[in-house]
Amino acid sequence: MSDGRVLRMGMIMLAGAVALGVGENGAAGQAGQAAAGQAAAFGPGNPFYAASTLPYQAPPFDKIKDTDFQPALEAGMAAQLKEVEAIANNPAPPTFDNTLVALEKSGQLYERVQEVFDGLTQANTNPTLDKVDEIESPKRAAHDDAIYLNEKLFQRVAAIYKQMDSLGLDAESRRLVDVYYKKFVHAGANLSAADKLKLKKLNEEESTLQNGFRQKLLAATKEAAFSTTDKSALKGLSDAELAAAAEAAKGRKMQGYVLPLQNTTQQPILMSLTDRATRQAVFEDSWNRTERGGANDTRETVVRLAKLRAEKGKLLGYPSFAAWTLEDQMAKTPEAAVKFMDALAPASAAKATEEGKDIQALVDSQKGGFQLQPWDWEFYSEQVRKARYDLDESQVKPYFEVWNVLQNGVFYAANQLYGITFKERKDIPVYHADVRVFEVFDADGKPLALWYCDYFKRDNKAGGAWMSNFVEQSKLLGTLPVIYNVANFPKPAAGEPALISFTDVTTMFHEFGHGLHGMFSNCEYPLISGTDVPRDFVEFPSQFNEHWASYPAVFDHFAKHYKTGEPMPAELAAKIRKAEKFNQGYLLTELLAAAELDMQWHTIPATASVDKPDAFEKDALEQKHLWLETVPPRYRSTYFQHIWSGGYAAGYYAYLWSEMLDDDAYQWFEDHGGMTRANGDRFRKMVLSRGNTEDLAKLYADWLGSEPSTGPMLKDRGLVEETK
Numbered sequence: 001m002s003d004g005r006v007l008r009m010g011m012i013m014l015a016g017a018v019a020l021g022v023g024e025n026g027a028a029g030q031a032g033q034a035a036a037g038q039a040a041a042f043g044p045g046n047p048f049y050a051a052s053t054l055p056y057q058a059p060p061f062d063k064i065k066d067t068d069f070q071p072a073l074e075a076g077m078a079a080q081l082k083e084v085e086a087i088a089n090n091p092a093p094p095t096f097d098n099t100l101v102a103l104e105k106s107g108q109l110y111e112r113v114q115e116v117f118d119g120l121t122q123a124n125t126n127p128t129l130d131k132v133d134e135i136e137s138p139k140r141a142a143h144d145d146a147i148y149l150n151e152k153l154f155q156r157v158a159a160i161y162k163q164m165d166s167l168g169l170d171a172e173s174r175r176l177v178d179v180y181y182k183k184f185v186h187a188g189a190n191l192s193a194a195d196k197l198k199l200k201k202l203n204e205e206e207s208t209l210q211n212g213f214r215q216k217l218l219a220a221t222k223e224a225a226f227s228t229t230d231k232s233a234l235k236g237l238s239d240a241e242l243a244a245a246a247e248a249a250k251g252r253k254m255q256g257y258v259l260p261l262q263n264t265t266q267q268p269i270l271m272s273l274t275d276r277a278t279r280q281a282v283f284e285d286s287w288n289r290t291e292r293g294g295a296n297d298t299r300e301t302v303v304r305l306a307k308l309r310a311e312k313g314k315l316l317g318y319p320s321f322a323a324w325t326l327e328d329q330m331a332k333t334p335e336a337a338v339k340f341m342d343a344l345a346p347a348s349a350a351k352a353t354e355e356g357k358d359i360q361a362l363v364d365s366q367k368g369g370f371q372l373q374p375w376d377w378e379f380y381s382e383q384v385r386k387a388r389y390d391l392d393e394s395q396v397k398p399y400f401e402v403w404n405v406l407q408n409g410v411f412y413a414a415n416q417l418y419g420i421t422f423k424e425r426k427d428i429p430v431y432h433a434d435v436r437v438f439e440v441f442d443a444d445g446k447p448l449a450l451w452y453c454d455y456f457k458r459d460n461k462a463g464g465a466w467m468s469n470f471v472e473q474s475k476l477l478g479t480l481p482v483i484y485n486v487a488n489f490p491k492p493a494a495g496e497p498a499l500i501s502f503t504d505v506t507t508m509f510h511e512f513g514h515g516l517h518g519m520f521s522n523c524e525y526p527l528i529s530g531t532d533v534p535r536d537f538v539e540f541p542s543q544f545n546e547h548w549a550s551y552p553a554v555f556d557h558f559a560k561h562y563k564t565g566e567p568m569p570a571e572l573a574a575k576i577r578k579a580e581k582f583n584q585g586y587l588l589t590e591l592l593a594a595a596e597l598d599m600q601w602h603t604i605p606a607t608a609s610v611d612k613p614d615a616f617e618k619d620a621l622e623q624k625h626l627w628l629e630t631v632p633p634r635y636r637s638t639y640f641q642h643i644w645s646g647g648y649a650a651g652y653y654a655y656l657w658s659e660m661l662d663d664d665a666y667q668w669f670e671d672h673g674g675m676t677r678a679n680g681d682r683f684r685k686m687v688l689s690r691g692n693t694e695d696l697a698k699l700y701a702d703w704l705g706s707e708p709s710t711g712p713m714l715k716d717r718g719l720v721e722e723t724k
C-alpha cells in the first residue's frame, strides 16, 4: 500500500509547499548544541550564490557546508520578496509576461538552496541543520504568505485571469494563469478585508489546534502502551521482541515490559501474542488511546477542528471544507470522491467478511470456542497466511540483490518501455558515500536527466522512501531535471551483498516511477512541471510503475540468485504473486473506512455541531456499510493524524483514487500488447511529460479513451474473480 510509502516533494516554486509525506517525520526539533546563531554574511563565497556550473546544475556537494544554508535561505527569501514587490508595484499595466512569467522567474536563489536543504534535512541531517530548520521554518511559511496575500499582486493576476480569452495564450500558459489565480483565491485573496481577518483568525486557531492534537496524540500513544511485569502474558513473542519490550520499559523507567503502540488501530505485535487476554488489552489500549479522559483526550479538539474547518469552507464560499479542498484536485468534488469510495465498499466488505469466515473456521478447528474479535485477526490471519502461502523471506531475498534489481529490473523496464539508457557518473559530487548518480539518456542519445539514489538506512535519515528533485525541469529556465530517490533498505556489512525483500523491490519501482514523472517532464513553467500535480494524481505514476516489478518479462530478467545467477524457481515466484492477494479484503476495508470517515468529518455544514464524535463515527460508517465488528478503521477519528494534523484533511481518499488510476492504466497496457515501446512512448507523451499543464481528469481520459473505473483495482486486489 502506498500509505506507508512517502513522496516528499521539494517546495515548489513560490508557496507550493505541498507536504505529501506522511508518517512520523516531524522530528526537526532536537535543538542541536551548535545553534546556528547569527547568520553569516552571504556573498560569492557561498556555493548557492550563483547557479551551479556542474552538469545539469547539480548541487556542488563537495563545496556545500552546513553553515552555508541559513545565510543562503535568508538571502534567497529576501531576493525573491524584492522581485515580487517589483512585479506587484510595476507601473505598467499587468501582462502575462510582466506578471506571471516574471513570477515564474523569481526566487531562483531560494529555489536552489531550499531544494538541497530540504533534501538533506530529510535524508542526511544533523543537529546544525535541524536547528536551522527550526529557525527558518516559520520564516519560510511567512514568506509564502507574503506572496500569496499580496493584494497588489493578486489584482494583477486577477486582471490577467479575467482577460485570458483575449490574450492569445497557448494552452500551457492558460493553465498557468488558471493555477496561479486559483492558488490566490484558494488562500483567500478574494475576501473582503473583514473576512480576511476572520480567515486569519480561523487559520491561527486551526494551526494551534493541529499542534495541540499532535502533542496530545503523541503523549496519549506513549501513555496507552500496554505494560506488564508478568512475562507469561507475552507468550509468543520472540527473544528479540521481548528484549525490545524490556528495553522500552527501561526507557520509561518502568519495571517489566512495555509494548509501544503504532499509529494505526491494528498492532503488528498482535500477530505473535498467543495470550488472548493480552491481545484484547493491547487492542483496546490502541482503540481507546485518545478517549481516556484527561489531558490527552482529543475528542474536543477533533470536534472543534471539524467545526472550524466547516466555517472556513463557508467563509471561502464553499458548501464544505472538503469542497474547498478538492477544487484543485483531479476528483474536483467531495461527491466524486465519495461516489468512488462507495463503489468499492460492497466488494471490499464482502471479501473481508469472507476472510473473517476463514479465520473463524481456523479458530474453530483449534477448538478456540470464541467468536472472532478484532484483536484476534492479526494472530490468526498470520497462521492462514503461513498455511496457504508459506512464503519464507530468507528463501526469496538471495534473488533480489539491490544493484542487480536496479540494473536488470528498474532500469531494464524503463529501457523497454521508453528507450532510455543509464550511465553512472562518478564525477558528480554526492552528500554521502552511499549515494550513486546516473545520467539518463533519451532513446536518441540526448541527455535527459540526472538521477541519484540513496537506498540504505542511516540513523540521520527519516523513515520510509521518497522522491524529490534538486533541480526542477523548466524550458523557461532552461533546466533539466535532477532527481533523487531515497529509501531505507538494510545496509549490508562491508563486502556482503545487499539482499532485499520483494516489498523493497516494489519500493524501488515505486520511487523510480515518481522519478520518471520528474525526468520526462517537458514543461515550460516550473510551477506546473514534473511531479507538481494534485495529491490525488501524484501517486499514480509511481504506483503504475510498481506493476512492472512482477511483469514476467521484467521479473525473470532481474530475479536471479546473487551467487549462481540461477533464475528464481517458478514455484517460488508464483508464491510471491499469490501472497500479494492475501488479506486484501481486510486491508482495503480498513483503508476505505478511514477515508470515508475523513470525508464525512469534512463535509459537515458550518451550522452543524457534532457533540459525540464516537456516535458520529459509528453512524458515518454504518451508513456506508463499513462498520464491521472485526474490521475496525485503520485510524479511529480521535487518532487520525493524517487528517487532523498531517495535511491530508479531506484527502485520505487520494491513496485509493491513485490506486484506481494505476490499476486501470496497467489494464490498458495489458489490453494493448503490454510492455511495448509504442505503449510506453504514448504514455510518456500524453501523461508523464505533462506535469500539471492540463486538467488532470481530462489528461487521463484523453490517454485512456474513457473515464477511469474501479474494475481493474478490484481485480488487482483479488476482490473479484479474474475474467481471463
Ligand SMILES: [Zn+2]
Residues within 6 Å of the ligand: 002, 005, 006, 007, 510, 514, 539, 542
Ligand atoms: Zn509515492
